[in-house]
Each structure stands twice: as C-alpha cells, then as structure tokens.
Amino acid sequence: MARLGKVIDPELGRSVTDLGMIAGIDVAPAGTDGGRPAYDVTVRVELTVPGCPLSDTIVGNITAAIASYPDAALTPRIEVATMSEAKLADLVAGLKAERKRNPFAKPGVKTRIFAIASGKGGVGKSSVTANLAATFAALGYDTAAIDADIYGFSLPGLFGVTSQPTNLNGMLMPVTAWGVKLISIGMFAGADRAILWRGPRLQRSLEQFLSDVWWGEPDVLLLDLAPGTGDMAISVAQTLPNAELIVVTTPQPSASDVAVRAGLVALQVPMRVRGVVENMSWFDHHGERLEIFGHGGGQRVADQLTAALGHDVPLMAQLPLLPEVRERGEAGRPAVLGADGRLAGTPLAESFAGLARALMA
Template structure:
C-alpha cells in the first residue's frame, strides 16, 4: 500500500508563489501584495486567490498558469484552484507607492544622480538612414546578452518601433503608472500604442515635450541596464527636450556612407556641444552590398561614417569612435517589417554580426567621466 504524502504547509505554498513574477512588473507576486489567500484542503487541493492589478488584466491567463505550475510542483498537492480578484483603489495606490519607493509624484529615474542606467539617444540628421532599425536590433542584441533593456519611441510623428520589434501588446495602467508591453525581451513604449490605427499625430512642441516626459516618468521601467531613445531626425524639439529631461543621456549618431547624409549627421551630433551630452559613437548603416562573387558594391559611396566620427572628435575635443559599418541586407528591412529583428532571426548574417558587436561595445563600456562633456566653462585668465 503506497504511503500517503503529507500535505504542504501554507508557508510552503507562499514560498512557491514567491517564485512567480508578475509578467508586466517583473517582481514576485508575493512582494507586490497580489496573493489574497491560500487554503489547503484535506484532499490535497490548494486554493489560491490572486489579486490582479486591474480588471481585464491582459496577463491573467499567464498569471493563472504560472501560479498553477508553481503550486503543483509541491509534494502532496493533488490539484490547484486559482481564483482571480481585482485590487481596490487603495491597494493600487499602495502598490504604486511601493514601486516608486514612496515618492508621490512621478520622477524620471534615469535623471537621478544615483541612476546606473545607460541612456542612449539614437539620432540622425535626416530620415531614411535606418535609425529605427539600428535601435531595435541594438536593443534585442543587448537583451540577448542578459541585460534589462527598454526603448522609448521618441519619434512621435514617425513612430515605427512597435512594428519593427513585433510588439503587439498594449500598455496597462495601474493607478498613475503605465506598464509597458514587452517583445523580444525588450520593454517598449510608443505613441503608436495609444492612437487608433494609423492615425497621424498633429502636435506642437509643448505637447511633444509632455509626451516624452510621461514616457520617461509615468512608465514603470523597473531596473533597466540600458534605455534607448529612438529620436526623430534632426535637431528639433524632441532632441532639446531629451537633453533637458535626461541630461546624462549619450548620443549615438547613425549615418550612411553618402557624403550629403554625413554632413547632415554631423549637425545631429554637434548638438552635444550645446546640450553638454556625450557622443558615444557613430554607426554607419548601408555601408556596402555583398555581391554573389564576394565583391562589394558601395551603393551609397564610402567614408561617410568615418568622416562624421572624425569631424565630431575635432569639434568636441574627445574621441568619437566609428562603432561599426552595417552592410546592406534585404533581410534587415524584411525582418523589420515582420517584427523579427535580424540579430535574433538571422544572427549569423554579416549585418547582424556588426550590430551584435556594436551592442557588445555599448554594453560593456565604462561609465567614467572620460570623454563626457561637463556643464562647466573654462575660467578666464
């Protein structure tokens, strides 16, 4: 006669539940106060009541599945019954306060003195150079290295990041916080997630500033290692707002080999002289096309990226490296349209290898003051 396994204790169930994370907040549900009750029947069936942060939570099925799996793994459990409830307004307020460290008003965490998040603004002088493609692939490559990564689609008028990243989820609001959806292991927020269909955004400067401020302060990003901001082309309102809101953000300049594009890209990088930001480097996109015979066709000319890096180095007085040259590859465009970035879908391709290498350089770069523009002026003689 088989021995009957003893029933688990409530503490055992709570310990198992501590290994279940909220899919959006990425913290244990026990820590977030989401476990309403636990009861264990004499027949070994465990009943777990869970608080959802909001009614109609899009992750309710995943939470139910994860809770069930965690509790079923305990010895003596014959079944799991999960009941879902919804937090009250007071509970959501307490949750928001705990996540924000007790701070009542939202602040931009990346602008705080103790922030260890590396913030990169991906900029270009003109459109059509592949800035958004570079942003998405760098983010996915960094996430594949085990980093916690987020993207702010700061190109309000020309938002394209959600499609390129394959992000089809919608943000969830908890109290005054916004939980960003994730795709390819990357958290992302875009104005395109709040507008119906392909509706254009027709805003003036102050509204752009406010939207960017909300993306940075009202969105709960958690503890990010890297935040990438996909800026609109040029040196307009958004670039100025970013410098004001996140003064420690660094600039990544994307250009093509074409000299005309390079000249415009220099202007995008030179904004650092006025905003006191560091230029992390230059990425040359569409550098050449590999032909079947192994030769290269330089469709857009040569030397643009190196020229931009050299010019900015002289203007700023600090080394601005050419981080990489990304060859033309139709799959880079095709996979962007389907939401499957080339660094994850075709990682062995030449273009993906360059982007992965650039991501690695930016991920391990020292965070010292070398090469950083400080907000000081030389003393007069």
C-alpha cells in the same frame, strides 16, 4: 507563501506576494499519494486589471512554485479575480511614491541610456534602434525602448506591436515584444492622424513616457530620436543628462555632412557622443561588394566629431544593406533575431552583438 514570494510579476518586476496579489491560501489534507501526505491547495490570486495579458504566465508560475514543495503531493487550484479599485489605487500610489518622477535621472541609477540620432531621415536610424534593442534583450539585458520620434514613429511596426499599454490607474505598463519593453505614441488611439505638436508639448510627451510608465530598473534604455537637432533632441539632453548619443549615418557625403550636426548638439547640451554607426555601407551581390552609397561617410563623421568635441568618437559599426532588414522589419521581427527570439547566427547579428558589447564595456 515563501515559494510564491519567488514568483515575479513580469510587468512590475516584483513578487506577487509583495504586490498583494495573493489574497489567500487554503490547504486541506487529501490522504496520501505514493506514501507522501497529499493536500488540496487553493490559491486566491488578485490580478491588477481584468483580462491581464500576462495572467496565464503568472498562473503558470504560481502553479510551478506550488508543485516544487517537497515531501508532499499538492494538487493546486488557482482562483483568479481582480483587485478592488481601492486596493489597486493603494498599490499604484505606493509604486509612484517609490519611483517619484523620471526614475532615470536620479543619482545612482544603473540604467545605461543610449539616444539614437541622425542628421536626416532615411538612413535607417529606427531599424538600427530596433535591432540594437532586440540584441541587448537577446544578450540577457533588461531592455527598454522609447519611440521619441513623435512625428515619424516606427518602433511598433518594427516589433510587430498592435496592442496598447495597460493602464493601471494612470500608470502605464509598457508593451513587451521580442524581450524589449516599448512605448510609442503609435500605440495610442488616434495616432494614425497627423500629429502637429510644438516644443512644449513634445517635451511633455517625453516626460510622460519617462515618469508615467512603469519601467522597473532596466539595464538599457534606448531612445529613437527624430532626425535632426530639433526640440526632442534638446528635451532628451535636458531630461536625461546621463544619456549617450549614437549618431547614425550612411556613407555618402550628403548624409554624413548633415549627421555631424546631430553630434555637434553636444556642444550646447550636456550629452556625450559615444560613437558613430554607418548603415547601408555596402551590398553584397553574387560575391561582389557594391558600395552603392559611396564609402567613408561614417569615418568622416567620427573624425569631425572627435576634432570638434575634444574626445574620441569612434566609428563603432558598419552595417550592410540587406533586404531582410526591411522584410523582417515589415513583418514585425527585428532582423537580428530568429523565429525563436534568439540571436540569429548571421553576420548582421554578430555585428549588432559586437556593437552592444562595445557600448556596455
């Protein structure tokens, strides 16, 4: 039991013993093996839901924990069942009581929250969010992301997610892809239809994403906001006053002038603007650097926000226009990652790694 206490449920972030998933252990002598006493071991495991998507991982980790027992040859057999409705209800009630509502707004929370905003659509805000989240995860941070762009959700596609969150008696488990825990309205049935929601319902959707999803205690939470300064940006500021705003723009004035407005929302709400990211800054073509969308937009936004807000708002990164960002994103893999899920050794990945480290500094 002590060794099984080190086996962590990947979704709930607690040991299988604390969660009551070990229903029993039977040990029977089986002679000797190489001079060591041998035993047949049966572990009865109760998973939270039938067909738990991580059951193979949990069973494998339990088997490895048993095999690590010293001075004995243990032949494990794992019997897998599902918790009764009453036991699951008690578990969920305990988790909810412990967490209460909106775990990210309570005092002393360790999670760094970054809201990714833009003045207009089409500047690559969602691809920046996806690649930044994947970078944080690849650097070893426990990372979560909320697709708060209810009308134009795109994170499920950028991460290759086609499954739905697991529902534990009304508590949702986020879908994990490329090391990032994700939730999006695009993961639910009917999300392919046009969504016509107004302010109050938008705010409730964000509150549900925060309070009805079991996030654990991530190091980083990213929110992909809708473009502009509408209801969701205000809801984020009211619900997550400790969030830091990152403004994404492209170099041309038509985008950068509008991007300033997204940052100036901090004059009306308690949210600090952390910095500016300029996307599609240039395109390298056979050794020639082409500034297709002009230049200087990111620095203009940073300078204007610094003057208006009264604190330093730096230009934190300039990202090139790369076909592979689109190609890999459409294939469901953030462009900063290799096929093995690790950071690729590319200039783009290095730029995002530098941005992530600067944000956490």
